Amino acid sequence: MKEDIEGLDTFPKLLMHHASVHGERPAIREKDLGIWQTWTWREFADEVRALACALAALGLKRGEHFALVGDNRPRLYATMAAGQCLGAIPVPLYQDAVAAEMAFPIQNASIAIAFAEDQEQVDKLVEIHPRCPSLTRIIYDDPRGLRHYAHEHLVPYDKLLADGHARLKADPAFIEKEIAAGRAADAAAMFFTSGTTGVAKGVVHTHGSLIGPSRTAAEMEKLGPDDVILAYLPPAWIGQNIFSCAQAYVAGYCICCPESAETVMTDMREIGPTYYFAPPRVLENLLTTVSIRMEDASSPKRWLYRRFMAVAGRVGGALLDGRPVSLADRMLYALGDFLVYGPLRNVLGMSRVKIGYTAGEAIGPDLFKFYRSIGINLKQLYGSTETAVFVCIQPNGQVKPDTVGPAVPGVELKFTPERELVVRSAGLFREYYKNPQATAEVKDAEGWFHTGDAGYFDADGHVKIIDRVKDVGALADGTLFAPKYLENKLKFFPYIREAVCFGHGKDQVCAFINMDPEAVGNWAEKRHMPYSGYIDLASRDEVYALIRECVEQVNADLALEPEIANSQIHRFLILHKELDADDDELTRTRKVRRRFVGEKYAALVAALYDGSPTVHVEAQVRYEDGRSGSVSADLRIADARTFPPAAARRAA
């Protein structure tokens, strides 16, 4: 970074700096009516200033919280920045949360003003309004469908903005004074954690704790005003906030908002981002799409794809890491790049990706290598909401599929005797909002934050994470049981979408499997296997045989790792429905709530262990429209072959 942003200690100051230094460069783009509309830094800053004046007139004061509910939209980010100008604290909420889930944050932070993207979000806020007496104003962006709403608290964004422009004209000094009054130690934003256990907690970050790590990481990766990112993950998630606000404000790059969730693939191809983040789940879906389409391609194309993907698998990663590769392989790879990898990157919208990050869950080694082998610099990242994301990043040239890399400069790491990773850095959150007890539980007197993740350093000093500390258990014979590790191994198969393993305190490990309906459906179609729906497909003998193969392969792998060889999966069943966040089985970030699932399906777990061949299940499901119904099915339980541990096998 050439520009000097030293001394600019808050986001509004950074924003105004970019507006004055390169005001004509694009700050944010949105695809509207099929055409990308650009807002320059100057335009964006002007809108923010005006909006801030209007928000002040609505009564938003320094230190107060305000909520934002919606997808990635320029106006959402403008509102966020406008509030920050006044020293107020934005609280972004997940746009796909149901109304009841929104009530807690609003009550907890006594929120008076909320920004809603459209009718859907307004409806939810109106629904919870009786329970949230503090809420007095709902600002909405898209007026569609809202013409007949007679709710007195609704304020259209356009009207607010017009009002703001008038106020800004009348008193331009007001807002400059407010911006200047901001300090690095002031709270900049509050994120509610997804709450894998218990109630959600508001994580308070200051301007300093967000700007510091964002800047270090941006410098490490050499991000600048020429970079482009596609903002497609929920703004309520800290990662999206770091990538589309904090780092954008630090590096001055452009963020692009897709037209809708369904158009992300097309929009990505049009924009060609240079900086990209995707959780493993998204990368996996992309690869599944590619594989399915490849299987449908003509045979010469399939041959080319297989031939050159083998080359890429052999040398692609080495080339990206700058390791020596023979001239013949280099030439073969160059040919492959022309015929296969280049076009493939283009289809994925990743032709220009300089740095791609993945995090959130363990990524399958094959999946990870696939992207790296076709020349996409995908790297792993480790962090959490409390640490402002950046704790570990794999540096260029030192990328390994099973670790998350060494600590980012300025971050101190160590493991406790219980194998828990603890972190100390400038990016740590200030506190859990109104919850000093919870804060004290995770942040000790010396400032170490307890991540709750278990792992160890490998030989090169890279961090390897295996599971959550509290989930690491023991089998009845006392050997280590790390359910997440097993589940991840299962999920690396394309046919398995989710898995839940049980075994703590038991004599053997058993598992629930959630098949991937698309991959298995396609597989069934190729074999001319008729089926009538999810439940029918899931209960087929052929599908059970397919899944058993996967499970047995995992068992074979586990047999090679002495300390975990006893965790081989003895019995499994394929669940009759997909685990769903609407049924509380997954968190909003799609992590399995293992304990909840175990309790909800206690009868199934019991059947896994009592040796019965089938089990009847009747379950409540909540449909997307909020109604609930029930499904019933007879689930079969299958046995899987297990292998003697490697040591034993060698001895024999």
Add this chain to the structure above:
Amino acid sequence: MLSVEGVSLAFGGVKALSDVSFDVREHEVRAIIGPNGAGKSSMLNVLNGVYHPQQGRIRFRGREFRNMDSHEAASMGIARTFQNIALFKGMTVLDNVMTGRNLKMRASFLEQALWMGRARREEIEHRRAAEEIIDFLEIQHIRKTPVGRLPYGLQKRVELARALAAQPTLLLLDEPMAGMNLEEKQDMCRFILDVNDHFGTTIVLIEHDMGVVMDISQRVVVLDYGRKIADGSPEELRNDQKVIDAYLGVAHA
């Protein structure tokens, strides 16, 4: 806005419609229901000039006409969708929607061919109108997809988009929910009501799903064997013995 008085239509000896009269008010959602072969589609075809009735009068916005052809109907602001989807399968969604703007293009063949003058301005204007409708019906993600590759429910929505592109004052929908699942039906209902509300379009629709008809239409005409047997609000019809005998009774037996 539209009144139908004593319309009779026969194909040779088959009497499709006999002496049917009803009216459509500005800004309402009007449903036509009836058992199979009752003459519902024929009625719609009469309204947009595909069939010419042997007897009776049709008055649209104060103008009376007898032998209007479908082109004229379209230019007077009557648009329709078809029971068995009549889109250009090989063209993209966007192109299909743009064809709905056909009647509004004024540029000459030469201007179009040379891509200058009015042609250029018009294209931008029409594209904007088309995009607004695409946005309205939430079909952005399939904008560039050939229609033939889309699932049925989406094709129906594209057809609605094309009809809307003509900015009609009267929209005729022939079984818009036929063959849809519950969720698609709910979406379609919402879109129909949104169109009615947002663009102020008057809507006449034929539908078999009683739930849908009762939910979204303000008034309903019931046809049976080409005759009108009832006309009124959904509540009135629910208690009308003739309707129950002819239609609802059969459907629920």
